Amino acid sequence: MGKYIRILTTPPGPKAKEIIKKDEELLMQSYVRWYPFVVAGGEGAVVEDVDGNRYIDFNSGLVVLNTGHLHPKVIEAVELQLKRYIHYSLTDFYYELAVEYAEKLFSALPWKDNKIFYTNSGAESIEAVIKVAKGYFEGKRNYFIGFLGAFHGRTIGSLSFTASKAIQRKFFFPLMPGVIHVPYPYPYRCPFNSKTPKECAENVLGYIEDWIFKKYVDPGEVAAFLIEPVQGEGGYVVPPKEFMTGLKKLAEKHGILFAVDEVQSGMGRTGKLLAIEHFGVRPDLAALAKGIASGFPLGALVGRRDVMTLPGGSHANTFGGNPVSLAAAKATLDLLTGGLMDNARVLGEYIMKRFTEYMEKYEIIGDVRGLGLMIGVELVRDRKTKEPASKELNTIINNCFKRGVLVIGAGASSIRIAPPLVITREQVDEALEIIEDEIRKADKSLKS
Numbered sequence: 214m215g216k217y218i219r220i221l222t223t224p225p226g227p228k229a230k231e232i233i234k235k236d237e238e239l240l241m242q243s244y245v246r247w248y249p250f251v252v253a254g255g256e257g258a259v260v261e262d263v264d265g266n267r268y269i270d271f272n273s274g275l276v277v278l279n280t281g282h283l284h285p286k287v288i289e290a291v292e293l294q295l296k297r298y299i300h301y302s303l304t305d306f307y308y309e310l311a312v313e314y315a316e317k318l319f320s321a322l323p324w325k326d327n328k329i330f331y332t333n334s335g336a337e338s339i340e341a342v343i344k345v346a347k348g349y350f351e352g353k354r355n356y357f358i359g360f361l362g363a364f365h366g367r368t369i370g371s372l373s374f375t376a377s378k379a380i381q382r383k384f385f386f387p388l389m390p391g392v393i394h395v396p397y398p399y400p401y402r403c404p405f406n407s408k409t410p411k412e413c414a415e416n417v418l419g420y421i422e423d424w425i426f427k428k429y430v431d432p433g434e435v436a437a438f439l440i441e442p443v444q445g446e447g448g449y450v451v452p453p454k455e456f457m458t459g460l461k462k463l464a465e466k467h468g469i470l471f472a473v474d475e476v477q478s479g480m481g482r483t484g485k486l487l488a489i490e491h492f493g494v495r496p497d498l499a500a501l502a503k504g505i506a507s508g509f510p511l512g513a514l515v516g517r518r519d520v521m522t523l524p525g526g527s528h529a530n531t532f533g534g535n536p537v538s539l540a541a542a543k544a545t546l547d548l549l550t551g552g553l554m555d556n557a558r559v560l561g562e563y564i565m566k567r568f569t570e571y572m573e574k575y576e577i578i579g580d581v582r583g584l585g586l587m588i589g590v591e592l593v594r595d596r597k598t599k600e601p602a603s604k605e606l607n608t609i610i611n612n613c614f615k616r617g618v619l620v621i622g623a624g625a626s627s628i629r630i631a632p633p634l635v636i637t638r639e640q641v642d643e644a645l646e647i648i649e650d651e652i653r654k655a656d657k658s659l660k661s
């Protein structure tokens with residue numbers, strides 16, 4: 214028990230068990246569930262389950278609720294919109310909210326001359342990247358460069374880029390042809406055994422130039438690079454700054470589009486509206502979803518005005534840019550720019566500092582990295598061999614759940630820290646006390 218956490222019955226309680234049993238009977242079980250959490254309500258960074266237990270949320274269910282649970286400003290905006298109109302498809306008609314949100318978003322971006330296309334999800338925003346890029350080159354460039362460890366969605370087009378776990382692609386061959394995967398510059402585990410992050414960046418860029426572009430595909434046939442500015446599912450991996458600037462230069466040199474997937478890293482999570490802003494690089498296309506509308510289904514593709522040029526009839530969707538979701542998105546953006554991004558920066562630095570201190574005490578922590586409130590804590594069984602401590606990660610995550618902290622993993626063995634941006638220092642401290650204790654226990658068990 215703490216000020217925010219309240220565990221009445223060790224979860225899953227009786228009501229949760231009943232629901233999970235039915236879920237297993239009735240729903241296709243293709244999801245990844247880390248633990249038996251059954252939500253009943255929430256407020257800010259605290260959530261309650263169906264048995265009355267209260268938890269501090271480090272998941273934002275899942276990296277969506279950047280404004281927290283039930284933010285009153287979001288509720289107010291949605292309620293107002295619900296009394297006006299709920300739907301009138303942009304495929305064939307117009308409404309003001311669609312332009313209002315675009316204007317608001319563009320004024321929060323550091324780049325001018327943008328256009329937007331609305332979608333319903335992250336995967337659908339990636340599908341839009343593919344179609345816009347192919348359309349821009351009028352079907353003359355049909356190759357793409359993606360990255361190992363990436364997650365971009367589960368539809369066939371987006372799945373063609375996804376490469377963070379083999380099971381995601383298993384059974385679905387053939388995917389969209391033309392996607393070439395290259396290593397992601399993962400400083401802690403650079404695939405080229407580079408000694409420094411800068412060297413890792415140079416090696417990956419060199420590999421693309423010297424091996425892919427000279428031996429495999431002419432760069433003049435490549436439509437776009439698609440990259441996560443911080444790799445999400447792949448382990449919350451922050452690439453070296455030099456890599457993004459180098460990749461952008463490479464793109465410009467060969468007339469290739471530079472597309473970023475900001476579905477998880479965007480919407481204020483890293484302390485800036487888009488994570489790519491940390492690297493000082495302008496993307497040609499940026500895919501958005503998750504945190505954009507505080508839990509209402511919405512995604513978007515934002516891009517350079519001269520690139521977003523698909524002609525009438527070539528792309529659309531019935532529900533994309535739903536008015537209720539857009540009302541939520543407008544309120545969300547006001548909250549992000551009105552202080553939440555600052556909180557992400559301040560508390561992100563604080564959490565990074567705390568984990569860096571834990572790293573000195575517990576050898577199981579191999580690496581701590583992050584931007585804002587997108588932090589990865591990589592666990593290893595041995596600092597020399599860097600063997601992933603996947604089993605230990607699972608134990609830590611499950612014990613945290615039983616003690617009232619909701620947090621999950623990413624990559625092979627990283628703790629994924631992604632709380633709502635409304636979280637307070639006091640809530641962070643209450644959760645970290647439990648997480649540290651579980652890390653300490655796992656560290657001790659490795660040594661015994």
Ligand SMILES: Cc1ncc(COP(=O)(O)O)c(C=O)c1O
Nearest residue numbers: 334335336364365366445476477
């Ligand atoms: C970086 C990234 N891109 C795309 C997606 C796919 O989004 P959705 O699940 O909304 O299709 C995700 C989902 O986790 C993601 O993290």
